[in-house]
Amino acid sequence: MKIFSLDTLKKQVHHVTCSTTLLYAIAGFLSLLLGLLSLTLPIYLQSICDIILVHSNLSLLFSISVVVGFLYLVYATLDFARRLTHSSIARKIDKTLSRVAFLAALNPAIQTNWSDKPTDPIEELDAVRKFWTCPGSAALFDLPWLPIYLALLFVFHLWLGSLATVCALLAVSLALIIQTPTQSSKAQKKPKDLAHVNAQHHAEIVRAHGMSKTLCDRWDNAKTQVYQQQIEADDQSSLLSTTTRTLRYVSETAVFGMGAVLVIRQEITPGTMVAASLIASRTLLPIEQAICNWHSLIAYRNACGRLNEICGRLEEQKPNLVLPTPQKSLEVHQVAITCPGTKHIALDGLDFTLNAGDGLGIVGRSGAGKTCLVRTLVGVWPNQNGSILLDGTDLQQWPEDQLGAAIGYLPQKVELLDGTVAQNISRFSKVRKDEEIFEAARIADAHAMITNLPEGYDTQVGYSGCLLSAGQRQRIGIARALYNSPFLIVLDEPATNLDTDGILALANTLRLMRKAGSIVIAVTRHPAVICATDTVLVLEAGRQIAFGPKDIVLPNFGDDTQSKHGFLAIVN
Numbered sequence: 001m002k003i004f005s006l007d008t009l010k011k012q013v014h015h016v017t018c019s020t021t022l023l024y025a026i027a028g029f030l031s032l033l034l035g036l037l038s039l040t041l042p043i044y045l046q047s048i049c050d051i052i053l054v055h056s057n058l059s060l061l062f063s064i065s066v067v068v069g070f071l072y073l074v075y076a077t078l079d080f081a082r083r084l085t086h087s088s089i090a091r092k093i094d095k096t097l098s099r100v101a102f103l104a105a106l107n108p109a110i111q112t113n114w115s116d117k118p119t120d121p122i123e124e125l126d127a128v129r130k131f132w133t134c135p136g137s138a139a140l141f142d143l144p145w146l147p148i149y150l151a152l153l154f155v156f157h158l159w160l161g162s163l164a165t166v167c168a169l170l171a172v173s174l175a176l177i178i179q180t181p182t183q184s185s186k187a188q189k190k191p192k193d194l195a196h197v198n199a200q201h202h203a204e205i206v207r208a209h210g211m212s213k214t215l216c217d218r219w220d221n222a223k224t225q226v227y228q229q230q231i232e233a234d235d236q237s238s239l240l241s242t243t244t245r246t247l248r249y250v251s252e253t254a255v256f257g258m259g260a261v262l263v264i265r266q267e268i269t270p271g272t273m274v275a276a277s278l279i280a281s282r283t284l285l286p287i288e289q290a291i292c293n294w295h296s297l298i299a300y301r302n303a304c305g306r307l308n309e310i311c312g313r314l315e316e317q318k319p320n321l322v323l324p325t326p327q328k329s330l331e332v333h334q335v336a337i338t339c340p341g342t343k344h345i346a347l348d349g350l351d352f353t354l355n356a357g358d359g360l361g362i363v364g365r366s367g368a369g370k371t372c373l374v375r376t377l378v379g380v381w382p383n384q385n386g387s388i389l390l391d392g393t394d395l396q397q398w399p400e401d402q403l404g405a406a407i408g409y410l411p412q413k414v415e416l417l418d419g420t421v422a423q424n425i426s427r428f429s430k431v432r433k434d435e436e437i438f439e440a441a442r443i444a445d446a447h448a449m450i451t452n453l454p455e456g457y458d459t460q461v462g463y464s465g466c467l468l469s470a471g472q473r474q475r476i477g478i479a480r481a482l483y484n485s486p487f488l489i490v491l492d493e494p495a496t497n498l499d500t501d502g503i504l505a506l507a508n509t510l511r512l513m514r515k516a517g518s519i520v521i522a523v524t525r526h527p528a529v530i531c532a533t534d535t536v537l538v539l540e541a542g543r544q545i546a547f548g549p550k551d552i553v554l555p556n557f558g559d560d561t562q563s564k565h566g567f568l569a570i571v572n
Contacts, residue, residue, distance in 0.1 A: 023089045030082040031141035035148070037075040038282055042275035044068045050271035082138065090132035094125065101125040124303040131300035136293030142286035149283040153255070156276050157268055163258055164280045167251035171287040174240050174247075237294065244288045252281035323398060326391040326406050326487045330354045330377070330519050335386035337369070337376050345384070345542065346372040352537060352547045356487070359510060359520040359533030361550065368539040370523045371412055374490045377521065378409045390488065408481035412492040412523075414473045416465030421450055422457040424465075425479045433484075440483040443512060445505035446475035470497040478506070488519050495526040507532040 044064060052061045101121035131137055146168060154161030205211070259273030268276075290297060335350040347369040354360055362370050375381040377388065379395050388395045395403065404427075416424045425437050437457065441447040449472060453459040465473040474497040481489055489510075495503045503526060510520050510532040522529050530536070536553045538546035546553050 020089050020092050023085055023092065027082055027085045027089070027141060030078050030085065031138075031144075033078050034075065034082065035142065035145040037071055037078070038145075039279070040068055040071045040075070042278040042282075045278065046269075046271035046275040048271070049274055050269045082141075086132045086137050090129045093132070094129045097125055098122075121307065124306050127299045127303035128307075131296050131303075134293055134296045135289055136296040136300075139286050139289035139293060140297075143290065146283055146286060149279050153276055153279060153283075156272050157259075157262055159258055159262065160255055160268075160276045160280075163254055164251060164283055167247060167254070167280070168283060168287070171244050171247055171284050171291075174244050174291065177240065237291075241288070241291050244284070244291050248281055248284040248288055251284055252277050255280040322402060323393055324391070325402075326393075327517065328356055328391045329389075330488060331387075331389040331392070332377075333387050333389070335376070335388060336384045337372050337381065338384045339372070340381060347376075347539070347542045350386070350544050352544070354519050354521075354535070356517045356519060357514050358535055359514045360522070360535045360537055361530045361533040362521065362523045362537045362539065363525060363530070364539035365541075369542045370539055371492055373539070374409075374492050374521065374523055377488070378407050378490050379403055380409075405484060406487045408483065408486040408489040408518075410477050410481045410491040410494055412496075414465070414470075414477035416461045416468070416473055416476060418461070418463050420455075420458050420460055421453065421476055424461060424476055425457075425483055427480060427483060436484050437479075440479045441476075443482050443509050444475055444479035445502065445509065446479045449475055471499070471502070474498060475502070478509070482509070482513065485513075485516060486518065489513055489521065491520075491522045491524075493523055495524055495529055503528050 047064055048061065051057070052064070101124070104121045150161055150165055150168065153164045256273065256277035259268060259276050262268045263270055263273050331353045332350050335347070336345055337347040337350075338345050350373065352360075362373065364370050372381065376383050379398075379400075382396070390398065390403075390406070398406075417428065419428065422432065422434075422437050425440055426432055438447065441450055441457075450457055450459075453472075459467075461468055461473075461476070465476070468476070474494075478491070478494060481491060494506055498506060507528045510522065510529065514520050514532075520533065522533065524530060530550065534549060536546070536548070536550040537544065538553065546556070
């Protein structure tokens, strides 16, 4: 099963590209008109100096002023329209790719390192969206006017064009210089954020062990170091931004002074001198705006790069057909498993077959690979080699929705989603089936416990189930795994946080599900749970060392050997 495919992403990207092409064209056309209208003031002042003042024509001055006022009104309208166009581009990108980014975020293939914070496509998409709502996007559309304005200055006079070109090159050089410190400060931001989130997530352990001050000092040191780097980068950015603005003023003044020299030498008119000064200032304005919004530009470029990187990690996937509901077997053939984002082989050489009604107990030492195996069996992790077949069809070929309905999974660390008990048991199904919810809770021996909650099945569980006890979360998690009687039930340490009565009820639950035709797989070291299965798989250091009926496999392990391999002595 693939949560998300490259083929899907390509289709969505193609769709958003086609749907925004017209908006890009509109934004470009509006920028063209705005660039032309930016010449209104230079032309107006040139006309006053060279024509109106020379001929003292007040009527012409009034007429030209009215036209200029109208053009400024048009300019304001077009500028507002361009801002709306950029906002429309942002909304279109967000609307088209937000769901895609969310689904891609669930795919472990996008993670660069399993131990680090994974790349978040949602954050990258948000950076792309924000770029189109900031002034930096307008600066990019205005930059193509830079050579046009320079060419116009060269038309006025060679010296004017040359002087403005030198100033423009200096401004571009400053824009390139600012890139390195800005990227450095952004790259150092996540470690500080991770330290804070990690401590907050484990607040219970931190407070119980008196680690608050130590971790606070650790976080403060990391924060201080990162903030210092950010302050240095921001100071340098502010310095360069101020320098660029000053350079624009210098360019405007220098061109004006050069124009005065040329007027004295009678090589240009006074009006041309004034117009050239304003055009020189307008030439450097997009560069100044780009530098002022350099953080957004860098974030946009990096986000696009990381989204492209995500595309490279996702695998091609052909459209899945709806397959018959699985009800026969689970086959594992020479499977090797690696942790996502790494090349380390966690498990290798797995080979076994289970049929409907079978119960498998997985045992082994800590770190033997038990959790890695169950994560792969339910499609959370991909297998590196070999094949995992459900009714003869590879897991990767099953549509996610159909496979999810056929699987019941209880992870080692049970976390509930923010919502009601009923919503969690029903897996947030859009069509709520109360009878199925009650049935799953009864089989999991959780119905009485749930009805004793303040609002019964409508009780809010809070973030990650924080409003419930560990035992309550465990039972609700088991009920969620049993919802709608899935064919393959995989439980990782299901006896955790259960009392003696709860464990006996769990064993009875496993027998009931097997009798109903489900394949039940349980990672456990508890005798009662092992007794509810008929087959045992023993793992050691990432290898399968024994598999078969428990009555045959377990006698080969004495009490000491059983304890050594991670399970308690079994009493038949």
